Amino acid sequence: MKIAFFSAKAYDKQFFDRHNVGHTIVYFESPLNEHTVNLTAGCQAVCVFVNDTLNAVVISELKRSGVQLIALRCAGFNNVDLQAAKENNITVVRVPAYSPHAVAEHAAALILTLNRKTHKAYNRVRETNFSLERLLGFDLYGKKVGVIGTGKIGQAFCDIMTGFGCKVLAFDIMANKELEAKGVEYLPLMDILDQADIISLHCPLTEQTRHIINAQTIAMMKHGVMLINTSRGALIETADTIEALKNGKIGYLGLDVYEQEETLFFKDLSENVIQDDIIMRLLSFPNVLITSHQGFFTEEALTQIAETTLSNVDGFVEGKTLKNIVV
Ligand code: NAD
Numbered sequence: 001m002k003i004a005f006f007s008a009k010a011y012d013k014q015f016f017d018r019h020n021v022g023h024t025i026v027y028f029e030s031p032l033n034e035h036t037v038n039l040t041a042g043c044q045a046v047c048v049f050v051n052d053t054l055n056a057v058v059i060s061e062l063k064r065s066g067v068q069l070i071a072l073r074c075a076g077f078n079n080v081d082l083q084a085a086k087e088n089n090i091t092v093v094r095v096p097a098y099s100p101h102a103v104a105e106h107a108a109a110l111i112l113t114l115n116r117k118t119h120k121a122y123n124r125v126r127e128t129n130f131s132l133e134r135l136l137g138f139d140l141y142g143k144k145v146g147v148i149g150t151g152k153i154g155q156a157f158c159d160i161m162t163g164f165g166c167k168v169l170a171f172d173i174m175a176n177k178e179l180e181a182k183g184v185e186y187l188p189l190m191d192i193l194d195q196a197d198i199i200s201l202h203c204p205l206t207e208q209t210r211h212i213i214n215a216q217t218i219a220m221m222k223h224g225v226m227l228i229n230t231s232r233g234a235l236i237e238t239a240d241t242i243e244a245l246k247n248g249k250i251g252y253l254g255l256d257v258y259e260q261e262e263t264l265f266f267k268d269l270s271e272n273v274i275q276d277d278i279i280m281r282l283l284s285f286p287n288v289l290i291t292s293h294q295g296f297f298t299e300e301a302l303t304q305i306a307e308t309t310l311s312n313v314d315g316f317v318e319g320k321t322l323k324n325i326v327v
């Protein structure tokens with residue numbers, strides 16, 4: 001199969017070329033959108049990532065190019081108009097699980113860094129500043145951690161925080177019995193917002209979860225709460241978090257995702273004038289830590305992403321029942 005591979009980075013090429021047997025992959029650095037969809041001419045599949053745009057217009061153009069398969073090399077599919085894919089008879093497959101530990105461990109890294117300020121300590125000590133002033137943290141042991149969404153990543157995250165001796169409170173539309181047996185307590189969202197010292201988001205972006213963190217839900221949180229988002233940027237109404245950071249309601253904010261990340265993340269913009277004033281305001285706070293969607297970025301996860309994506313394509317070519325089908 002000839003696959004148009006969008007938003008390609010050197011590491012994508014390295015992992016996909018290592019695992020590809022028999023497909024022709026054409027790599028494009030540019031994202032898939034209305035301006036680049038013509039690059040798919042002659043391809044039967046596209047391979048796309050989190051910030052590629054697959055709206056109704058792009059999908060109907062894909063159909064015109066002869067594309068039969070959209071192979072997402074990620075778990076989330078909120079960037080695909082599934083109805084349009086269905087109407088155009090284009091199959092959508094994804095990678096539902098690839099080392100959930102990678103993202104869960106990154107969420108833990110954000111928590112530890114924000115709390116113990118190791119990023120600041122690293123720079124200080126390199127400049128022979130051995131002072132401890134303003135590096136004060138708190139014990140994680142005994143703190144209440146609220147987890148919103150206890151699927152594969154949320155579950156791995158609950159295990160990590162339980163290991164630290166935290167009391168884990170969870171909210172999900174479906175309780176996980178295995179976690180309950182380990183002492184995780186499922187509560188209504190409002191109770192979690194009210195009680196948690198740290199809140200970490202691990203639910204998908206859907207119409208129900210869009211801006212689940214907003215002025216109203218932030219008002220229910222503890223003063224000085226730590227908020228972590230490694231899931232999808234639009235779970236948070238960013239302008240409301242900025243207000244809450246200004247008045248101290250949010251004491252720490254750790255983000256691996258950002259609602260307007262498409263124009264920023266995965267690119268070196270160090271020589272550019274950034275036009276996004278919201279991210280620049282966020283970066284001005286000493287208690288905000290932002291990473292650019294790197295939760296998935298481990299050797300193990302990239303291997304699984306390449307293997308599963310290519311096996312999804314193989315399954316489609318061979319007419320097998322696709323276990324990772326979205327539509
Ligand atoms: P999953 O499908 O295994 O789990 C999602 C959980 O959220 C499920 O238990 C589901 O019941 C729950 N959920 C759904 N709607 C909800 C709602 N309205 N309220 C509360 N809970 C709800 O998914 P996963 O593999 O654990 O991934 C979770 C999310 O992490 C993905 O959707 C994706 O957005 C994000 N992600 C981020 C990265 C990264 O690099 N930062 C990488 C992979 C995935």
